[in-house]
Amino acid sequence: MRILLVEDDALLGDGIHAGLKLADHAVDWVRDGEAARLALLDHPYDACVLDLGLPKRDGLSVLKDLRNRGSRLPVLILTARDASADKVAGLDAGADDYLTKPFDLQELLARLRALLRRAAGEAKPTLEHGGVVLEPAAKQVSFNGQNVLLSAREFALLEDLLRHKNHIRTRAQLEESLYAWGEETGSNTVEVYVHHLRKKFGADFIRTVRGLGYQLGDAN
Structure with missing residues (x-):
């Protein structure tokens, strides 16, 4: 599956990128919101892992733009913003899941599998x-x-x-x-x-x- 990773932290992004590739995903990594917006316009991804605090364009803006275009792409917000109000705002803006930093990579992978499963209309894990x-x-x-x-x-x-x-x-x-x-x-x-x-x-x-x-x- 092809995944867009949107993360501006170089060290964290490198670790997530490596982990997703080890899980046999094809991964494109961008580091600002405008690059994410353009990538989502130009490429058909299976899922997006999206940070919120991004240069040039905030993650919520990227997400709202995506949903306003009618896209049903599964989006998992991955952010340090852990307040309840932030989670509500992210989910109400169209995110399918919300995971806060720090996080466990295996949990991130499991949540992505769940998103992909639901997007395909599959109830079973196989x-x-x-x-x-x-x-x-x-x-x-x-x-x-x-x-x-x-x-x-x-x-x-x-x-x-x-x-x-x-x-x-x-x-x-x-x-x-x-x-x-x-x-x-x-x-x-x-x-x-x-x-x-x-x-x-x-x-x-x-x-x-x-x-x-x-x-x-x-x-x-």
Whole structure:
């Protein structure tokens, strides 16, 4: 999943960025509110981790602008502002969750998983389709009860398709989900990972929709 991190503290931001990447997320990190506003206009993120006390534009302003454009992007506010009034203001401005500093990285990751789960309309903590079960928290995948080893990119692509299993995903959308700024994308990268997943889960597990992209096949 691709996440926008908005944090102006260099040391804290570096730690969060590293932790999100270790959890196999593609992460773009910006350090001021105006850069966040522009990034949210230009890129389709799966979630945003948003500080409030930012240079150039306050985090609440960024959030209100996002919601005024009709975006339903999951937003987790991460801030040192721990007063009840600040929490109420953040949630009423459109935040989906509110976490105060200092915080535990594992809690941040768990809250992000919950936001992504709700955004996909999933109640269960696992993603399932056609005998495939993906556990985001444990980073494990099984097929018909047997564990399957996947690379980080294969896992990320599978998770994206499972979270959008009722939609066709274009190659560009999948690339946006898999790669952060500055990461190289090969001309046939998505096709290669789709091929790998088909070898592991069956040729019909992912179907190609000619001229449009990819979608999970019918669940048996």
